[in-house]
Amino acid sequence: GAGVSQSPRYKVAKRGQDVALRCDPISGHVSLFWYQQALGQGPEFLTYFQNEAQLDKSGLPSDRFFAERPEGSVSTLKIQRTQQEDSAVYLCASSFLAGQETQYFGPGTRLLVL
């Protein structure tokens, strides 16, 4: 079946521009996660949804970052007033249930802020 998909795959933004990154999880998966991966580093947790509820947003680096999952399926990560330090790959993952489950990752969105 289809895996996790993300769009766009690449995004170039001018500093100060707002961006929106989309994640389509595997159908039926309850849990959805966003991670940020800097070049040469491991992914770092941003936020977690269980259905439409955002249960953990402790990893969001600033109030410029906002995520939503209004109907419990597709999720959008929005970054307002982008800064150069926001340049990274943004990875989305989903899992069937909550906890003790394999997380399946999408291909990521590579964001470059100029």
Added chain:
Amino acid sequence: SQQGEEDPQALSIQEGENATMNCSYKTSINNLQWYRQNSGRGLVHLILIRSNEREKHSGRLRVTLDTSKKSSSLLITASRAADTASYFCATEVKAAGNKLTFGGGTRVLVKP
């Protein structure tokens, strides 16, 4: 901050040799997962090992977990050029919900 740390950071081997990488972590875990990432691509799940398990196998992969030492190892046997990738361990920590905390990864180069 990163909970898991992989060792070595980089590994270069010949095709057919075995590759071993280690992961250490700091706090009690629910499970530990290993992922592979090819250059510029997403993460591919390899194996999940739960805190009450000691060893798991999947094809040419063998993972061990020692909770007393807070460490895990990933062994790739009879490596192939296609195994060239970065390998990450990730822990699901009991006190931190369902999120995964990743290490910095081991970059493996398998030379044909």
